[in-house]
Amino acid sequence: MSIQQGGQAEQQQQQQQMREERSSFGRLRNLLLDDDVDQPQQPPLDGDAHARSAGDGDGDDGGEAVVVVLAHNPLLAIQRVRWFSDVRFALSRRQDAHRYIAVDRLTLEDPLVRLAIDQATDCDAASSSLTSSYPASSASSSSTPAPAATTSNNAQISRLRNENMRRASKILSNMASRLSTVLIRCVGWTLRKCLRALFSAVYVRVDQNDRLREAARAHPNAPILFLPSHKSHIDYLLVSYLAFDADISVPHIAAGDNLNIFFFGGLARRAGAFFIRRKLESVMRSGARQSNTNADRGSTADLLDQGSQDGTDPTWEVGLDESPMGSASRSRSASGPLLPWLLPSPVGSVVSLTGQLEVAAPSGEQQQQPSQQHANNTPPRRRSDSRATAATRDTVYRAVLRSYVRNLLRIGGHLEFFLEGGRSRSGKVAMPKYGLLSLVVDTFLDNEVDDVLVVPINVSYDQIVEGDYARELMGAPKQPESFFGTLRGLARTVMRSYGSLYVDVETPFLLTDFLRAATRPEQAQHLARTASVDSLHAGRPHDLVLTPAPASAFLGSSSSASSFPSSSNTSIVPVALADLRTTVLPALTRSRRREIVDELGRRVLHSVSNLATLTSTAMVALLFTTRFRKGASMSELTNGFNWLVAEASARGRAVGYIPGGDAEDAVVYACTLLGADLVDVNAEGLIVPTTSVPNIFTMCFYANQAASMFLIDAVVASVIHMHLKRELGLQNEQEDELPVLSQRRRSASVSGAVAAVKSNPSTPNRKRAASVSSLEYGFSISHDELIAGAQEVCSILAHEYIFHRPHETPLVELLNHAIAGLVKNDVLTLEETLRPDSPARYEVSLDPASMELVRFLRFTIKPVIDSYWMSACALLPLLQGEQTESAFVRNTQQLANEYLQAGVLECPETISREAIKNAIQLLESWGVVTVQVASDVRTLVLRERYQSRPALIAIAKSIAQFS
Numbered sequence: 001m002s003i004q005q006g007g008q009a010e011q012q013q014q015q016q017q018m019r020e021e022r023s024s025f026g027r028l029r030n031l032l033l034d035d036d037v038d039q040p041q042q043p044p045l046d047g048d049a050h051a052r053s054a055g056d057g058d059g060d061d062g063g064e065a066v067v068v069v070l071a072h073n074p075l076l077a078i079q080r081v082r083w084f085s086d087v088r089f090a091l092s093r094r095q096d097a098h099r100y101i102a103v104d105r106l107t108l109e110d111p112l113v114r115l116a117i118d119q120a121t122d123c124d125a126a127s128s129s130l131t132s133s134y135p136a137s138s139a140s141s142s143s144t145p146a147p148a149a150t151t152s153n154n155a156q157i158s159r160l161r162n163e164n165m166r167r168a169s170k171i172l173s174n175m176a177s178r179l180s181t182v183l184i185r186c187v188g189w190t191l192r193k194c195l196r197a198l199f200s201a202v203y204v205r206v207d208q209n210d211r212l213r214e215a216a217r218a219h220p221n222a223p224i225l226f227l228p229s230h231k232s233h234i235d236y237l238l239v240s241y242l243a244f245d246a247d248i249s250v251p252h253i254a255a256g257d258n259l260n261i262f263f264f265g266g267l268a269r270r271a272g273a274f275f276i277r278r279k280l281e282s283v284m285r286s287g288a289r290q291s292n293t294n295a296d297r298g299s300t301a302d303l304l305d306q307g308s309q310d311g312t313d314p315t316w317e318v319g320l321d322e323s324p325m326g327s328a329s330r331s332r333s334a335s336g337p338l339l340p341w342l343l344p345s346p347v348g349s350v351v352s353l354t355g356q357l358e359v360a361a362p363s364g365e366q367q368q369q370p371s372q373q374h375a376n377n378t379p380p381r382r383r384s385d386s387r388a389t390a391a392t393r394d395t396v397y398r399a400v401l402r403s404y405v406r407n408l409l410r411i412g413g414h415l416e417f418f419l420e421g422g423r424s425r426s427g428k429v430a431m432p433k434y435g436l437l438s439l440v441v442d443t444f445l446d447n448e449v450d451d452v453l454v455v456p457i458n459v460s461y462d463q464i465v466e467g468d469y470a471r472e473l474m475g476a477p478k479q480p481e482s483f484f485g486t487l488r489g490l491a492r493t494v495m496r497s498y499g500s501l502y503v504d505v506e507t508p509f510l511l512t513d514f515l516r517a518a519t520r521p522e523q524a525q526h527l528a529r530t531a532s533v534d535s536l537h538a539g540r541p542h543d544l545v546l547t548p549a550p551a552s553a554f555l556g557s558s559s560s561a562s563s564f565p566s567s568s569n570t571s572i573v574p575v576a577l578a579d580l581r582t583t584v585l586p587a588l589t590r591s592r593r594r595e596i597v598d599e600l601g602r603r604v605l606h607s608v609s610n611l612a613t614l615t616s617t618a619m620v621a622l623l624f625t626t627r628f629r630k631g632a633s634m635s636e637l638t639n640g641f642n643w644l645v646a647e648a649s650a651r652g653r654a655v656g657y658i659p660g661g662d663a664e665d666a667v668v669y670a671c672t673l674l675g676a677d678l679v680d681v682n683a684e685g686l687i688v689p690t691t692s693v694p695n696i697f698t699m700c701f702y703a704n705q706a707a708s709m710f711l712i713d714a715v716v717a718s719v720i721h722m723h724l725k726r727e728l729g730l731q732n733e734q735e736d737e738l739p740v741l742s743q744r745r746r747s748a749s750v751s752g753a754v755a756a757v758k759s760n761p762s763t764p765n766r767k768r769a770a771s772v773s774s775l776e777y778g779f780s781i782s783h784d785e786l787i788a789g790a791q792e793v794c795s796i797l798a799h800e801y802i803f804h805r806p807h808e809t810p811l812v813e814l815l816n817h818a819i820a821g822l823v824k825n826d827v828l829t830l831e832e833t834l835r836p837d838s839p840a841r842y843e844v845s846l847d848p849a850s851m852e853l854v855r856f857l858r859f860t861i862k863p864v865i866d867s868y869w870m871s872a873c874a875l876l877p878l879l880q881g882e883q884t885e886s887a888f889v890r891n892t893q894q895l896a897n898e899y900l901q902a903g904v905l906e907c908p909e910t911i912s913r914e915a916i917k918n919a920i921q922l923l924e925s926w927g928v929v930t931v932q933v934a935s936d937v938r939t940l941v942l943r944e945r946y947q948s949r950p951a952l953i954a955i956a957k958s959i960a961q962f963s
């Protein structure tokens, strides 16, 4: 669409000006418009030399986009078909054919896969009471078989081996992507058309786009690891489209095999998808005990470990679709050394199979090695057998997956996967899963690739094509993907517009740079060792020099881009890169490797969450879920919106493009996209959100994307509120006698009490009267109390949010910053002290504006805290006996409903299944419950020391205090 179609040039200029104000973080580029046809050639707004040189006609498309957003309808979308320019676009993008080479042969010939096939064959042989033909197998019987028997035995084993080879080959052909430059040009052309039919614009910031191109150009041999947020299936397409547009070879994308459906799976495969199982059977080494809590969970210990030395804590989440590796996951760890049988061996060597495969039996069942069963002449148990077979298959599967990913990286193929696993149902960034990430880190640590360029990406949608995830958050199972389901979905989506979307790309960083920052302690040790050896040789003492390290020392070649470290400029002089690769990194213990992968995952997802452009829908939804649950006038909403825009700007967050340019337009636009199911206008003309389930979940999905901006402030606000409740004597009323509700608590609310205190300081209530004098003009909290309380909140929510980036700004620094912000906003006033060294104290203002701000902030996390509180309350029935996880979730939801009806809880989204499941992880990591898994059923059991009502109430109270 040309600019003239949108109206007057003057109007365009005005819109352009308004837009420039909104996108003060740099120019936006609409990836769906032709560089040289649609976008007016303009000088860069910020005079950025990169932007100018990267050119490609990256003129700002503001005016054009305004027209498109306002005038979007399917007919116009059809009018906008630009066959020739799109073909030229698809043909002109540079693609490196070598990055698309199929690695099937390399994978099947990989010694690791061969070894896994042998291992699986050995296990199959053992469970069929055959004697393994492999020399070192412990499955060998003590008695020597007769020659005829041996021949038949070997023939059968050879047959089993062939079966396993066929299995490996089938696994690979089901898995592998099928990219080619020709195909990818077709896909690029098709994607452009599809995205244009669905969205008004796909925005990317020019500076970010340029930095991505530059990094790719500066490191031509480094595979790129794209790690995007995951909220919609469109994410897959977008990242590939972004890469294609930027002249970067498109990535091979790890997709769940649930998406490998007829026809569409084939298309996705040609667009770069490789399909992986989302769950794997677990396998154990002989002699190792697997925790029954982990019986059906995949373990990538075998995949992760590459000859590590420490032999501790072998369990590692498979990570394809498993829960995060947190303390809970670690607590499920088995004891004992790792599987040696899947470690790569020198090519051609005969591998010892003495580390027999053993499969975790269901809870309490004694393990017995197949070889022992054979030797004892006892028939193998059926259940173990079936699990053994499944686990054996997974042995081969793991090896194929590992080898496939390694080979893709070796040929320089770019990779993309979703650290969060599945799509986020809540709109928040979910906790990272580590399986694939650990494979990439391992490939690097094993010197298979020189470096990896890591690119965190966030995609923000005005509206997602999926509609909502409310059903699933209520507790309904996910509808499995199918051919007809996809057709129906496409038919539903194709005739409407979903607004714009924003792709935010963090400055790429090298894995080496991250590891350099992450392994500072090891580097210090290395330097100390080297220094002592040197000094021994030199015959003089040698001091380990602590000097301010130049930032560039940690930044590698992408110095301007990378962000390690930021918190301190004093550090130990880093070791040389060669030493890092040859000495420091190989010496990392397995548990350190895990920690580092964990930190990398968190670092990336923290960026992803904080990169997000704030869309109008997210900001309006945030206002509705915090300040205006009961509705608001248009002027209240626009004031709130403007306040959010100012806050975003102050916090360095980009705000989405606002059609029309002013707040009212944005509010109307957002309300229209949210739809009549979520927003209505009542008889008094107030704009009222739906606050009941299930629709509130959709509102929260958008709100949570903007709420991340206030996360740390919300934590501090919750602590202030906790102290306020204490001062008002409300705390015990709210938290005691769980879970039975008492009538008197219905009226207990802090806002009500504050109002009462302020309007009638001489209230007869003794408890309140006692606090009146202190509350008349506020009350005070020490800095240390605030920090300690905030750290407690962060530890409660550790399975829900990532509060800070590892190796960069420490949490305390962020909390101090948030406290300073509240001082600036007059919520807190630093008390004057007579002695300069006395601890800082703040007076908390009870002024309505301050209370309103505190309420706004804490409501961004309150529903989650309440879900955790309810989950803790729902533990009480476990005193009578264990419960399956699904029953526990249902009971918690029921309990939360009762509390909601009684008026104790205010947010219906408290019943979110996702939050309750995260709460279970917290309770597990606190050692309150164990989660036992048998036959895919997860069961919650109270740990011994929590098998009393007071102990459980104490747990619930420790959470409830921050509600």
Ligand SMILES: O=P(O)(O)OC[C@H](O)CO
Pocket (backbone or CB within 6 Å): 254, 255, 256, 257, 258, 259, 418, 421, 422, 423, 424
């Ligand atoms: O959100 P899910 O669970 O449907 O998973 C989406 C993933 O991208 C599947 O690979």
